[in-house]
Structure formats: C-alpha cells, structure tokens
Amino acid sequence: MPKTMQVDVAIIGSGTAGLAAWRTASKRGKKVVIIDSGPLGTTCARVGCMPSKLLIAAADSAYAAGQAPRFGVQTGKLVIDGKAVMARVKTERDRFVSLVIDSIDSIPADNKLVGFARFTDANTLLVDDHTQVTATSIVIATGSQASYPSDWQALGNRLVVNDDVFDWDDLPQSVALFGPGVIGLELGQALHRLGVKVWMLGRGGQLGPFTDEKVMNYAHQLFSEEFHLDVDAKVQRMNRVANQVEIEFTDPEGVNEVVWWIM
Structure with missing residues (x-):
C-alpha cells in the first residue's frame, strides 16, 4: 500500500515554474510538496536559455572576429574549435545546473517526492505507486517536449x-x-x-x-x-x-x- 500525504498544494515539476510556485506557496504558509521524476536542474539551465546563450556568445565572438577586417583590424585566419566551444558550453551549463540543484536540495526532504505523478481523481495524485498525495490545489509545471512525425x-x-x-x-x-x-x-x-x-x-x-x-x-x-x-x-x-x-x-x-x- 502506498503511504499517504495530505497537503495544501502539490506541485508536479521542479523546473523554473515549479520552484516559483513552491516559493510563493511556502511564503504564504501553505503545506507544499513538490514532485519530480528527474533529471533535476530546470529546462532553462540544462537545455534552454542558459546553454543556448553560451552557444550564442561563442557565435557572436566568431562573428565579431570575422567582421574585424572591415574596421582595419587584422586578426589572421579565423579558426573555430568545435570541441572547445562545446566543452565550454557544457562546463558552464553543468555549473548552472549544480546551482539550481543546490536550491532544490534546500527544500526539506518531507516536502519533496521523487517519481512520476498521475491523477487518480481531481485532488489526488499517485506518485510511482509509493505515495498517494491529496491536495487542495495541484500545480502542473511539467514543461514540454519536442514532437515530430x-x-x-x-x-x-x-x-x-x-x-x-x-x-x-x-x-x-x-x-x-x-x-x-x-x-x-x-x-x-x-x-x-x-x-x-x-x-x-x-x-x-x-x-x-x-x-x-x-x-x-x-x-x-x-x-x-x-x-x-x-x-x-x-x-x-x-x-x-x-x-x-x-x-x-x-x-x-x-x-x-x-x-x-x-x-
């Protein structure tokens, strides 16, 4: 039998939106549980805004170097080391992710569940068959994924x-x-x-x-x-x-x- 949990707010997903919901509900004195199946770290930090801007920064540097001769600045032959570009993107990305995970780790263990959540009725979730959560309000912050034929x-x-x-x-x-x-x-x-x-x-x-x-x-x-x-x-x-x-x-x-x- 799954264990049971009664909360004011259950949040499915510990990404950027889920963490914002956690902070808002917690500040208002609500009993909150946040549920995530992993990997942790938010879409923004792992595969979205932050790593994409790192890639764009590298591209901007290459573009500026290529435009330099127009201004009388001779930089020699432009060489782009793809492995070095991606190594920096991933290293910095991992650092960003670790900071987000630190934030998630600061949430008390009693207020976190690991697993996939599914609805059994309008106010009840079953998390990986190990925990049944009943909540007054449920926030779905699961993000999205790409689809293709x-x-x-x-x-x-x-x-x-x-x-x-x-x-x-x-x-x-x-x-x-x-x-x-x-x-x-x-x-x-x-x-x-x-x-x-x-x-x-x-x-x-x-x-x-x-x-x-x-x-x-x-x-x-x-x-x-x-x-x-x-x-x-x-x-x-x-x-x-x-x-x-x-x-x-x-x-x-x-x-x-x-x-x-x-x-």
Whole structure:
C-alpha cells in the first residue's frame, strides 16, 4: 500500500515554474510538496536559455572576429574549435545546473517526492505507486517536449531535438534544422556563425514570433543572407544513408534540392 500525504498544494515539476510556485506557496504558509521524476536542474539551465546563450556568445565572438577586417583590424585566419566551444558550453551549463540543484536540495526532504505523478481523481495524485498525495490545489509545471512525425524515427541517432544539442562533444559539419521559431532561429544562426552549414526549413510560412508582415519579411531577408531559409519547405523525402541524412525538398523557386546532414 502506498503511504499517504495530505497537503495544501502539490506541485508536479521542479523546473523554473515549479520552484516559483513552491516559493510563493511556502511564503504564504501553505503545506507544499513538490514532485519530480528527474533529471533535476530546470529546462532553462540544462537545455534552454542558459546553454543556448553560451552557444550564442561563442557565435557572436566568431562573428565579431570575422567582421574585424572591415574596421582595419587584422586578426589572421579565423579558426573555430568545435570541441572547445562545446566543452565550454557544457562546463558552464553543468555549473548552472549544480546551482539550481543546490536550491532544490534546500527544500526539506518531507516536502519533496521523487517519481512520476498521475491523477487518480481531481485532488489526488499517485506518485510511482509509493505515495498517494491529496491536495487542495495541484500545480502542473511539467514543461514540454519536442514532437515530430513517427516516421522520422527511421533516421536513428541522426535525428536530434534542440535539447540534444547541448550534449554534443563537437560541432557538426552541417545540419538541417526544422522549425524557424525563436529556438530554431537562435540555434540556426549560432551554428552558422560557428562554421556549420545550415539549412533551415519550416512549414506554413511563419518566421519566429513576428506578427507584422513587414517586420517578418525584413527578418526573413536578414536571416536568408546568412543561411538557407525556407519557411514553407516542400520536403519530398528524408533518408538515412550511412551516418548521414539525405533530404530532398523543393525550394521557393520550384527547384528540387538535395542536402546532406552530416554530423
């Protein structure tokens, strides 16, 4: 039989939103339990805002060095060490994560549960069959994860989601990036400026968060000057070929193109 727990507030997820909910409810004198199955450290610190900005900082440095001759500053041949770039990203990322985990560790053990939570009714959770939690209020702060068509699974380990980028040991030679939203544009531009050949493909014509047509068109022009950008790509096929992926699509001018994604 699972043990039972009665609380005012149960929080599912100890990411940025979950920790904020914990602090707010605790300050108001509520009895709170926070539930997480791991890994700990928040999306922001582990695979989101913080490591992405580290990658962007490296890309900005490379871009500035490449622009220096325009100002009469000769820097010699630009060399980008992909392994060194990713080593710094991961080292700093791990430091950020450790600070977040320290914050989570400061929560009293009686107010934390490890495991997957599922609802058994509107006010009751069962955590990994070991604890039943009854709460007046339940906060769902589980975050989200990337989704993709099931047939893409055939690409094996050549298929990665944005979270996986920050576990790379080296930069790839080329990458096809699906989704020109905010995250896609950040990663695409950073990888391009770090010497990676980038094809960015989307559907439906939307670019980033822009809603004003003139602003979106101008942004499209600027990004297209750096890397291949097709916001409404017509992809005919994607095939795994050895350790590469072959992608055939029709560009905006109606020309069929085949690109290789090489890690």
